[in-house]
Amino acid sequence: MPSPTISRRVRPAYPILLLLAPVLAAGCATTRPGAPADGAAPTAPAVWATADQPVSPPATVPARPAPSxxxxxxxxxxxxxxxxxxxxxxxxxxHPTHGAYPATDLFADCGEPxxxxxxxxxLEVSRVDRYTKRxxxxxxxxxxxxSLLGDDGVRYYxxxxxxxxxxxxxxxxVRAGQQLGKVGRTGNANNVCHVHFGISPPCPGKDGWWIRRGVLWPARYLDSWRSGGNREPAAEVVAWQRKNGCPKAP
Structure with a gap:
């Protein structure tokens, strides 16, 4: 008589795996600092350090500005x-005044710095005397x-x-106090040694001698500088240009 066949039912292993899954997941989460436990890509590169090396934040690449x-x-x-x-x-x-327009004549011996x-x-340099009464x-x-454009935005002539x-x-x-030339009597100086000194704004593209020669009375600034003060004409120059712009030749 043949032996009876014994039927064995094999149970699947997945219930055990399901029970072990949280343990395995928890163990993997600590293997790489900075990586999320669900296996997603890290939001920032991991930072590693040794005992004698402090942790530094990851370097970032600055965004490139849009072309303009x-x-x-x-x-x-x-x-x-x-x-x-x-x-x-x-x-x-x-003198605190000047003929016809705001400026000052500084009278000193010819040759003084x-x-x-x-x-x-x-800004501008003239090394040739082209003036003629005719x-x-x-x-x-x-x-x-x-003429000098100061870093304060003011032109000094x-x-x-x-x-x-x-x-x-x-x-x-050039720097403050640096010699630019010497006192003389060229141009329409009436044979008197002096420097014509003017304060004005620069007017790029619309400039001319009628602006460069001076638009503000300089005496109160000269008084300050002579006594060691530092009165600044920039605010007055800006206010003048807002009101007058860059006027055409008279």
Whole structure:
């Protein structure tokens, strides 16, 4: 008689795996700092450190700015710059007024140093005296001259110089007190040694001698600088330009 066949029912193993799943998952979550337990990609790279090396935050790559067709703007004017008296001499005279328009004549011996009022960049230079009484009065009146755009946004102009210093050219950076030239009597100086000194705003593309020669009365600033003060004309220059713009030739 044949042996009876014993039927055995094999139970599947997945209930055991289901019971072990939380344990396995918990164990994997600690194998890589910074990785989430559900297996998703980490939001930031892991940071590792040894006992003698502190943990540093992960480096980030700065976003690249979007391209722009706008031209770069000029540096903003600076406040609090040092200002000095424009003629370095013991005996300098000037009057608070001036004929026809705001400016000042600084009377000193020919050859005394004319210096930069503040830090800035040379704007215009004239090394040739083209003035003649038979020509138009105005454009060439200054003779030899230098104008400086200070880092405070103000233009300072000196003319009737006897010489412009070597190396003082348009675009050159200068410091407060640096010599730009010497007192003279070129141009329409009426044969009297002095420096015509003017304060004005720069007017790119619309500029001219009628602005460069001066638009503000400089005496109160000269008084301050001469006594070691630092009165700044920038606010008055800005207010003048807001009101007047860049006027055309008179």
């Amino acid at each position: 067709s706008a031209r770069p703007s000029a540096p903003a004017p600076r406040a609090g710059l040092r200002h000095v008296f424009p003629v370095r001499a013991d005996n300098v005279d000037y 004319f210096v930069a009022v503040t830090d800035g960049k040379v 020509g138009p009065q105005g454009p060439e009146n200054g003779g030899l001259s230098v 000196g003319s009737h110089l006897s010489v412009v210093s070597s190396g003082v050219d348009a675009g050159v950076r």
